[in-house]
Amino acid sequence: MFVAEARVLGLALLGSVFASQTAWAAEVSAPTPEGMLSHFESWIALAIVVFAFGAAWLLNHQAPKLRATGTLLAALGCFGVVWWFVGILGSGVLDNPKPFQAPMDALKPGILWTQAIVALLGGITLLGVANRQRKGTEVLELSGANEVDRYGRVSRVMHWATAMLFILMIPMGVFSSMIPENVWYRTEYNIVHKTIGFIVLGLFASRLLWNRKSKRPGLDPSLKPIEKRLAHGAHVALYVLMFAVPFTGYVMTSLHGYPSFFFFIELQPFLPESEAYIVWGLFHKYILQYLIYLILGAHVLGALKHHYIDKHQSAFKRMVS
């Protein structure tokens, strides 16, 4: 009895946090304009996935010129995000979004601006790196399996493909949640978001399987004990996020009674419709999103600090080719 009451009270409290409980996971939108390529959103999702895997493969190639091409592609990916952001500025959605559901939703335009500026700075930095790499002659001798003190090619390709897709999903998710219900491309955005989310889930599973087959290297010996603890904690947390973020998105969507998509394949909800979607939405849209900023920020800044401030080249080069 008490548990049931507590659940109702909890849901009521959560509901009151959000100004409206309208379709979080809504798929309702105007039909796609005539003349568009059939399932064009699935082609876009496929292009993004192929791009990420292609760039990740080139980034870890034996030949220096091809590694430079991988870095150039990563830079172009960053500029692609900036170009997309300029496009969405022109769409008017940032000024007239779907009604906000929680007070912190007012932060969304600012979050997108920040992410676009980070993408611009990242793209410019990567262009400089590609230019330097172009002049290099070092052949990267790397086996497929992990070694005692550095990651092998398979782990590196999976890490960088995941990194690109995961990072891209953040602004894409924020923007998708701002698109008003009646705008035709709302469903299309959701299809791309959900498809790439499932690919990240697949990458997470593949990485776990690969780690069983090929032992991960221990942490870099140049790290101080506290840095080792922080780095290890961040790695564990990132593995948890790679699973928890897409999983909560899938459960939230299913509990709300909407389908999910893997490219053009429509996956019907796997759970009965329930108000509990609010709790899962709270995790997918708010708690985990802010945890991503915290943990991923620490992971990336930590890696850059080892390289540029501590000058521990070996730590960075264990994953970066």
Ligand code: HEM
């Ligand atoms: C630009 C962004 C990123 C940079 C510069 C970066 C850099 C690195 C580096 C240098 C390592 C090796 C650390 C060591 O051996 O001590 C590493 C490992 C790792 N990274 Fe990233 N990373 C980035 C993005 C991401 C993202 C987006 C995720 C996941 C969501 C992620 C998950 C991981 C995990 C789980 C490990 C540990 C791998 C293992 O031991 O299996 N990284 N990263």
Ligand code: HEM
């Ligand atoms: C790597 C995986 C994923 C990441 C990083 C991610 C991230 C995000 C983020 C940051 C948002 C914006 C939340 C907000 O500001 O309101 C969002 C929204 C959303 N996500 Fe995901 N997501 C992932 C996977 C998935 C999956 C697999 C599904 C469903 C199958 C999903 C369904 C949704 C939906 C429906 C919304 C929009 C909710 C709305 O209209 O308000 N996500 N996601």
